[in-house]
Amino acid sequence: MTPEEINEKMEGITFDHPTWPMSKIRQSFIDFYVQKHSHVFWPSSPCVPHDDPTLLFANAGMNQYKPLFLGTCDPALEMSKLKRATNTQKCIRAGGKHNDLDDVGKDVYHHTFFEMMGNWSFGDYFKEGAIDMSWQCLTEVYSLDTDRLYATYFGGDEKTPADEEAKKYLLKHLPASRVLPFDAHDNFWEMGATGPCGPCVEFHYDRIGGRDAADLVNADLPDVIEIWNNVFIQYNREAGGELRDLPAQHIDTGMGFERLASILQGFDSNYDTDIFMPIFKAIEIVTGASPYTGKVGEKEDMGFKDMAYRVVADHLRTLTFAIADGAIPSNDGRGYVLRRVLRRAVRYGRQNLGAELGFFSTLVPTLVKLMGDAFPEIRKREEFVINIIKEEETSFSRTLDKGLTKFNDMVKVTEGGVFSGANAHFLYTSMGFPVDLTELMCEEKGLKLDVAGFDAKMKEEQELSQAAHKAKMSGGSGKEMVLEAEQTAALVTRGCQVTESEAKYTWNADIDSKISAAFIGRGETDDKTGFVDSITTASGAAGLIFDATNFYAEQGGQIYDQGTVTCGDAVFRVDNVQVFGGYVLHLGEVVKGTFSVGSSATLAVNYIRRGPIASNHTMTHVLNYALRDVMIGKENIGSDDGPQLDQKGSLVDDQKLRFDFSWGSQVTVDQLAKIEAKCLAQIQQNIKVHTFNAPLADASQISALRAVFGEKYPDPVRVVSVCDTPIPEILKKPTEEIWKDYSIEFCGGTHLDKTGEAEAFVILSEEGIAKGIRRITAVTQERAREATNAARGFALRVKAAEEMAGAELQDEAKKLKLELQTLSISCISKHDLGTALNGLQAKVKEWQTKQMAAKVDGAAEACKTSVEAAKAAGKNKCVVRYDFGCDGKTAQKILKAVAKDVAVMIFSADAGAGKYGCFASSPKVAGVDCKKWIADAFDGIGGRGGGKPANAQWQVEGLDSLDAAVTKAGSI
Known part of the structure; x- marks a missing residue:
């Protein structure tokens, strides 16, 4: 259907509820906080957190504000200016720490996708304000029966005192009998083992009413449900478990939209709404x-x-x-x-x-x-x-x-009634079988799945991935060379300003800057922050933060800069550069001398290395433009109605550029050729690359604009255009269709001055990396020239091979085919050269066919005398020796030509390979069992073979036994 x-x-x-349709529920919440309490409506982030590798999905409303809580938010982003915010956030809880997948369907209130309506304060109002607003929203906006409302607060434990402050504010609205203390499991929120955390207040609602339901709160019953959680983020959990007060206190609340809808619409089930x-x-x-x-x-x-x-x-x-x-x-x-x-x-x-x-x-x-x-x-x-x-x-x-076939094979060798976790892991990784499906199939077979073993295999893979990331960040030292909440808070306390990094856009210029902090890794100092007064060669992996830098920190798909820092005679090698909350951390090692906080140093970027990075980055923009122009056409750029092609990620380093995009099928060779040609044309035109910081709202109006989905952009935003018209001129008439002829993007990366500096452009490959996601890998400058020269050189070899014939052509064609597979050249050239090689293979096949025909004719003629002699003597079998090698196909053609009246056994030596073969065939009239005949002939001689009564074959390594075997076969 x-x-x-x-x-x-x-x-x-x-389907709409007459009083409280879902659209009204959602909008009433947002209007309450925006209009009555001066919150900013901040739209839901994508439920796929592209910029947070620690999360599979956005599983709470606070996820997108995590940088604000951690103190790592880029000061250039509009989000960094938020004091109060509200929205309804798209959430998914189907994996990781919060996973409701297995519960969905079994009851009427679990979901994997849900909306979380919330309000947030970032260092503004705190407990009293949050509780008062929540109460007002529940009782005045939604008119919930106050007699059915209960609240819980953190009752304290041996390490942390009870939240008496929250209790006091709750008692303004509820009697003591409905203000209930609970332990940390229910009423203390933590982001992880370390980091920002704090107690929380939860509001619960009794669906039935007219009773004292205090004992039913937090009893996991559908009739008394939690509807709103107010988290008071006031502490930072240190590595040793100690709680420290945060420099700023935050509010994070979340109310379940589906649960609230069921209450307001008068249903016991979220699913009846x-x-x-x-x-x-x-x-x-x-x-x-x-x-x-x-x-x-x-x-x-x-x-x-x-x-x-x-x-x-x-x-x-x-x-x-x-x-x-x-x-x-x-x-x-x-x-x-x-x-x-x-x-x-x-x-x-x-x-x-x-x-x-x-x-x-x-x-x-x-x-x-x-x-x-x-x-x-x-x-x-x-x-x-x-x-x-x-x-x-x-x-x-x-x-x-x-998968079922493989599963059944595994079941046959399963012992002890337990299906191994390793086998389940194989079905998952190789067949894409969800583990719950495997578990269900095991139950049907009367087997128990080793879930712990499966989890262990998954954890092993995860730890390997995490170890690789940690090794990258630590330079292999094993240290934690990252700045988190306690580090950024410590920097603020020390009065360190965020790093001024505008100089990263200036080329070929060293700068002098003061060292504002020295870092040796989280947990490496007594106070666990990792900051020290100075670093030396003995410090090992270390990091430096400066007042200002000309180094590019890894972000936006572009790799970090490398280079050196000098302070007098002291030298620091910069291997990696990362940014945390505006603080640019230069990672590496002291090569010589000492670097002390407060000293002035000279920062020297390796601009030779940066050159190809910038070239690859600029041409990534040009590729994005050319790709859309060819695949969807200018008329569909910026339109929601035509075909869609969105950027899904990119990687730019000094070796290559990689561009991922959404598209439902393979890009054809013809399309790739057009895309590559458009990129080359822009290089040949030597177009000016402009950059300009523009108001985000104004820049967003540009008709040709290509922004990455889910990316957060600062305001003002840096606009990069590959267009001879300066960006301020474009902004005067941003909606003009003419801009669709050019590459215009938001970007904070380093770029060329003109496209001609890219020198060359070659698409190496186009491939699918997931359903609906394609990837193009390309090169520029020297690597592109190398690829072009390699293609030309290979083409000359193919042309030379076209003049060859016979065995020479056969050997060369085979060699060329193997080399082409690994050759780093344009995929368009590779396709064309592959087509040319197919032509050579056709010539080889034609020659091989003629060779085989000649062999068959020669062998048949040679065997003819022996076969006729056997027939004349009234024998039903004949043994001959004719050397044509050990190819079975050739042998069958020969036997088909000669074994018509008598059974024939042919012995053939392959002197080059140092072995011989024996092939036998018998027509029905001869009545000979070839399988038995050939087995008897080689009894005591050795070798290997087999077959059927009508046809059999044997092969023996070495030639010493050949004459004896011929003699024995003839005597049987």
Whole structure:
């Protein structure tokens, strides 16, 4: 059934609640904080946190504000200026620390995707203000019955005192009998083992009312539920477990949108609200299942039909939002989680609702219609989401068949009734099998899955990845060379200003700057901050922070600068440069002398190394322009209606450029040739590269603008254009279509002055790295020239080979084919050269065919006399010796020509290989068992072989036994 047919069947059915439709619930919250309490509406971040590798998905409203809590927010970003904020955040809890995936469907209040309505204060109001606003919102905006509200606070433990301050403010609104203390498990929030943390206040609601429900709070019952959590971030947890007061205190609150909707709309279940009912109706229509009835449990929910409804609807939301926000199902990380979610939904839909393969993707338009106004990004990416889900559904059916075969093979050798974690891990990594599917199949076979063993294998992979990242950051020293909350707070306390880094855009100029901090690694000093007064050669891996720098810190896909710092005779080698909250940390080692805080030093960037980096970065921008121009056309740039091609990441270093983008199929060779030609044309035109800091709102209006999805940009933002028109002139008429003829992007990287400095451009490869995601790798300058010269040289060899013939051509063609596979040249040239080699292979094959025909004719003629003699003597078999090598195909052609009336056994030596072969064939009239004949002939001689009565073969290493074997075979 098509989405259009689903919409037609749903026409006229009303789902909105008459008093509290979901859109009103959402907007009322935002209006309350914006209009009455001066908060800034700060839109939801993507549920895929592209800039936070510690999270699989955004799992709470505070995630995007983490840099503010950690003190690592770039001062140039608009976010750094926030004091109060509010929004409704898209959240996914389907992996990592917060994972509700296995609970979804089993009850009526768990979700993998949900909205978290929240308000935040960054060093502004604190506990009293947060509690008063929450109470006012619950009781005045939403008019909740105050007699049904309960609040919990942190009751303290042996290490941390009770939060009596929060209790005092709660007692302004609630009687003591409904203000309840709980331990750290329920009422103390921590980001991790170390870092910002603090006590929290939770508001709970009794759905039934008219009773004392204090004993039911935090009892995990659906009738008394937590609806709002107010976290008071006031401490920093140190490495040793000690709590220290933060220099600034913050508020982080989150209220479950779906739970609040169920209360306001008068339902006991989140799934009975207008958030889900339209999706349920669409599921009913597309699957033909009986309507959703809201039942739970094996006894009531026969066949787990309602559970399947909940699973499919919830997982549809998760996948639609995650894919729209840039994640793709795969076998790794968040991609694996999404694949697991999708396959779980498809399995429940098909097994429990009777759905046909392909049903899941047809539900996407229903969700887009339902939530596209609040979150327009899913409307913009609707077609892309549908295509990705459709592909995944199709591949799942193929994977299921292959995986089941492999699983059954593994079961046959399983001992002790336990299916190993290693085998489950193989099914996951090689077959994309979600571990819960493997566990379910094990149960059906009466086996127990070694979940702990699977988890151990997953943890081993994770630790290897983390160790690699730590080694990169520490230069292999094993130290933690990163700045976190306690480091940035310590720098602020010491009066260190963030690093002035505008000089990084100036070329070929050393600068003098004062050393503001010296760092030897987190936890390496008594106070654990890692800061010292000076560093020497004995310090090992170390870092320096300066008042100002001309070094580029790794960010935006561009690799860091390298170089040296000198202070008198002292020398510091800079191997890596990173930025934390505006502080640029120069990582490396002291080569000679001492570097002390407060001293002036000279910073010298290795500009020779930076040259190709800048070239690769500028040409990445040009590639982005050329790619869109060729693939979607200028008329679709900036349009939501035409085909979409979005940047999904990039990497720029001194060796290459790598560009990832969303596209549903392989880019053809013709398209790549056009893209490469456009890039080369821009180099030949030697176009000026302009940079300009412009107001974000103004720059965002430029018609040709290409911004990375999910990226946060400062205001003002740095605009980079590959266009002879200066950017201020472009900003005077930003919506003109003419700008679509040029590359214009937001970028903080280092660039060329003119495109001609890139000298050359070669696309080395184009490949798929995930469903719907392609990757182009290219080179410029010297590496591009090397690739071009290598292609020319190889082409000359191919041309020379065209003049060859026979065995010479055969050897050269084979050699050229192997070399082409590993040759670093343009993929367009590689395709053309591959085509040329195919022509050579055709000539080789033609020659080989003639050679074989000649061999067969020669052998048949040579054997003819012996065969005729055997026939004349009344024998039914004949043994001959004719050397043509040990090729079985040639032997069969010869035997077919001569073994017509008698059985024939041919012995053939391959002197070059130092071995010989024996081949026998018998027509039915001869009545000879060739398998037995050849086995008897080589009994006691050795070798290996076999066959059937009508045809058999044997092979022996060495030639010493050849004559004896011929004689023995002839005597049998």
